[in-house]
Amino acid sequence: MIVVFGSINIDIEMQVERLPQSGETLLCRDYLLSPGGKGANQACAAARTGADVRLYGKVGDDSFADSALEYLKAAEVDLAGVVSAAASHTGCATILVEPSGENCITVGAGANLEARAAQVPDSVLTPETVLLIQMEVTASENWHLIERARKRGARIILNAAPAAMVPQDVLKSIDVLVANEVEGGHVAREVGIEDGAPSRIPRALAQRYALTCILTLGGAGLICFGPDGGWAVPGLPISPVDTAGAGDVFVGALASAVSRGETIPDSMRFASTAAGLSCLKPGTQASMPEREAVEDALPRLPDSRRLA
Template sequence: MILDFGSINMDLVMVVAALPRPGETVLCDGYVTKPGGKGSNQAVAAARAGARVAMAGAVGDDGFGQVMRATLAKDGIDTSLIATSERPTGVAYICVDAAAENFIAVGSGANLAVRADQVPDDRLTPDTLLVLQMELPPEENWALLKRARVRGCRAILNVAPAAPVPESALRDLDLLVVNEHEALSIAGTLGLDISTPQAAAAALSHTLDLTCVVTLGGAGAIAVGREADFAVPALPIQPVDTTGAGDTFTGVLAAGLDAGLPLDQAMRRASVGAALACLALGAQESMPTAAAIDAALPRLGPNTPIG
């Protein structure tokens, strides 16, 4: 069972000819509202990949909150741990240009009201895989992570968006998922080797006794740990919108590990899932099902050792 402790947002997406520069106003035809938030995105990605998922977070007592609850439930996600806050539901403003690049600004809203004690101890078991991101108050992440470790949960942290992580929290993790910039930042903060993302991943893994997964966009991803030292390629695609690709990778990876797959197989599914999520506009609507991932897997190249 996956327990996702994370953010829930409504995304307002605008397709523009070019991303605006500071001080510039860019007009477009309109906008669409789409479910989002890193926590919610990863929960949906994991559920569509076949996992049983519970979501812990918060929404406002407003229309966006009602839509988000219904959307998560439609994907079979347990929403009983989602609180209702006096703050409004979180909103992300997303601009996507013709090259599928984006910029995102997030109004956190109800996400700032999420508390670790929303999750009772009986939901933290050795059969639980806890998934965390960085869009909630960080002290609540670390409080829940410490309780989870004491109770024997496995835990994954996706350090997105990039932010400082205490060494004590890193040591409570089983799996750290970062992009190349986040890997270098975290390793550098700890005084470790930051000559390359691979070196940073190796140093983090060795120092913290965890597995470090570094996503590399169109170059795929690498994994370094006691039983991992390999690279997974990316599926060749022509992207439409990269929003949510990283969340899809983490969610599908968590689903594979929760199902008992070896890390190399789980990462192959995650790489394919992330690529497929770039083929349509929006984060959650573009996330693939397990069947779609199965169908595309044969097109993915082989894993390669990186040692």
Template sequence: MIVVFGSLNVDVMIAVDHLPLPGETVLGPGYQLTAGGKGANQALAAARAGGAVTMIGCVGGDPLAETALTDLRAAGVDLSHLTTVADPTGLAAICVDKLGENHVVVASGANRQTKASQLSDSLLGPKTLLVLQMEVPLTENWAIIRRAKVKGTRVLLNVAPAAPIPTDVLPLVDWLIVNENEARQIAASLGNPIDDARTAAKFIAGASKTTVIVTLGAAGAAAYLKDGSDLSVGALKIQPVDTVGAGDSFVGGFAAAIDRGKDLAEALRYASVGGALACLHPGAQPSLPLQAAIEARLADLPA
């Protein structure tokens, strides 16, 4: 079972010719309103990739909440542990340019009220894979992780957006997933600023005694284990439409593969394909691929 503790948002997607510079106004032809939030995205990605998923988080008592939850319900995600609070449902404004690159600004709203107490101990244990990100109060993340490890729960932390992690929490994480910028930021927070993302990820793995996975865009991804060994995986050759959902699709696909008993190498391949396929369609949740689509492209991944 996969339990996702994290954020739920509604995304306002605006296509633009180029991303705005500071102080610049850029016009777009229209906008698209879709569900988002890293927690919800990863829960949906894992469910579409074949996982049994429970979502823990908060939404507001406003019309946007229904938009935030519709796709999760359709995918069979268990929403019985969500809480409705007085703050408005989280909202993200996303600009996407012609090359698929994006700027994202998030108004956290109800996500600020997400509490570790929402997650019952009955959902924790060796059969549970707990997935977390960094868009809810971080003290609640750390409290959940400490509780989870006492119960023998497997823990996957996606450090997005990047922020320092307590040194006593890092060794409790089984898989730490970061992008290149996040790898550099976490290494710097541990006292070792490193420009190269792979070197930074390797340093984090050695310092934290956990497996660190760094996503590398068109170069695929690499995993660095606490014993000093490493694995790498390539990426599908694609022409991206936008990259908004790529990281969350990678995390959700990885979680689904691990929860099905796949080893690290197999899970990396599954996640890499899922992340690439999410770049072929606009938006975060609308782009997340189904299990059959991922499996159909596994053979196309470079060895």
């Protein structure tokens, strides 16, 4: 089982000719209103790729709340742990996407800042549980939940996104850290690792904190170092339509594969393929692939490379 504690948003996405400069207004033809939020996205991706998922978080008492949960319900995510925060708005993200698929995002956190670790009961934090956490809720609530989960033997995956400080005692408590280049560099600098070259960050963090560190590199794939050594896993060869949410698909699919007993190298290949497929359609949760589609596309992923 996968327990996700995290954010639930509505995304407002616009396709633009290019990303705007400071002070500039751009016009576009239309917009797409769809469910999002890193917690919800990763829960949806994990469920779509075959996992039993429970989501814990908060939505507002507003018209966006039901829409934010639409795809999660369809994916059969257990939403009993999602609570309404009467005095807050449901979280909302604005996403601008240019023709290359690159994007920029701004998030109004809303009810996500009221999500509490206490919503997650001890009964679901077991050695059979994979706890999946991101950085779009109050950080101290994340750290409290990680401490409880570690004491009860759950496996813990932390996606350090958006970029923020992660305390050293937390890094010592988690099993897997996932970050992109910006996020990984931020974590490394905060703990005094000055050489922030992408090729060195995963190795340095893995060795110092006895964890598996995965640094995602967009279309170029990822670099990973852990107790069993290092790997470079390529991205799926595609022509992207929309990269928004691809990182969340990677993390959710990774957790899904880990939860069913796959090795980290095999889980990363599964997740890299899932993330690539999600870039072929616009939207976040609407573009997330099912497990069968990922397994069908896996042979198209180039070989991984062992790193010394």
